[in-house]
Amino acid sequence: xxxxxxxxxxxxxxxxxxxxxxxxxxxxxxxxxxxxxxxxxxxxxxxxxxxxxxxxxxxxxxxxxxxxxxxxxxxxxxxxxxxxxxxxxxxxxxxxxxxxxxxxxxxxxxxxxxxxxxxxxxxxxxxxxxxxxxxxxxxxxxxxxxxxxxxxxxxxxxxxxxxxxxxxxxxxxxxxxxxxxxxxxxxxxxxxxxxxxxxxxxxxxxxxxxxxxxxxxxxxxxxxxxxxxxxxxxx
Numbered sequence: 001x002x003x004x005x006x007x008x009x010x011x012x013x014x015x016x017x018x019x020x021x022x023x024x025x026x027x028x029x030x031x032x033x034x035x036x037x038x039x040x041x042x043x044x045x046x047x048x049x050x051x052x053x054x055x056x057x058x059x060x061x062x063x064x065x066x067x068x069x070x071x072x073x074x075x076x077x078x079x080x081x082x083x084x085x086x087x088x089x090x091x092x093x094x095x096x097x098x099x100x101x102x103x104x105x106x107x108x109x110x111x112x113x114x115x116x117x118x119x120x121x122x123x124x125x126x127x128x129x130x131x132x133x134x135x136x137x138x139x140x141x142x143x144x145x146x147x148x149x150x151x152x153x154x155x156x157x158x159x160x161x162x163x164x165x166x167x168x169x170x171x172x173x174x175x176x177x178x179x180x181x182x183x184x185x186x187x188x189x190x191x192x193x194x195x196x197x198x199x200x201x202x203x204x205x206x207x208x209x210x211x212x213x214x215x216x217x218x219x220x221x222x223x224x225x226x227x228x229x230x231x232x233x234x235x
Contacts, residue, residue: 016227023225025060028053030218033193037211050211058106065099068092084143091136094129101126124198131194134187141184148177182220189217 017023032053039046072092076085101122108119155170164170195201196210 013227017225020225021060023222025057026218026221026225028057028060030215030222032057033211033214033218035211037208037215039207040211041207055106055109058102058109061099061102062106063103065096065103068096068099072096081143081147084140087136087140087143091133091140094133094136098126098129098133101129127194127198131191131198134190134194137187138184138191141180141187145177145180145184148173148180152177179224182224186217186220186224189213189220193217 032050035046035050035053039050041047069092072089076088080088104113105119105123105126107113108116108122113119152170152173155167155173156164159167159170165174190213192205193210193214196205196207196213
């Protein structure tokens, strides 16, 4: 493959990535929380960027609650333990509620919805729903990691005398484990961000702490949305 072909392929991946509304939302999220970290809650240019980007992101989330509503009524994989099923469905319900209420918050911020006090109350309720969904995600990922660990140990016993990393099933489970570990870290960070936005512990979780955790969480989201590079064909 020539240098021009390689560059064209890489640019195609960038275009594919930026064509996703979710990817653009997460990039804006990184800008938002990076600005919150810089401003530390003080008036100025960084805080203006934080507020304007927060409002702009809400447009990307219009009708996005339908995604988790669909997940709520979709069947779960066979063999999934009941506690994990209930936690997963709770996560879908809470996240769908957050995204739906967030649209009312957007209407209040734009002046279409005139009742500012009720819009602020709905905003707090929506953030509690988001925090609840992040807690459910954390518990689900912990449970799934436990299941993966158990199945990987069984495979390790089976391939005791051979290289386990040559086994395709083991490599797939290892990759899944890494993905779930990253999702667990992100969910834990999102809980801290939610605590900061709700000001549940203002002395410990300051705007700067909220911004730092939110920025790193956003970078993880951006990484998770990266398209898989095309596999090179062996001659």
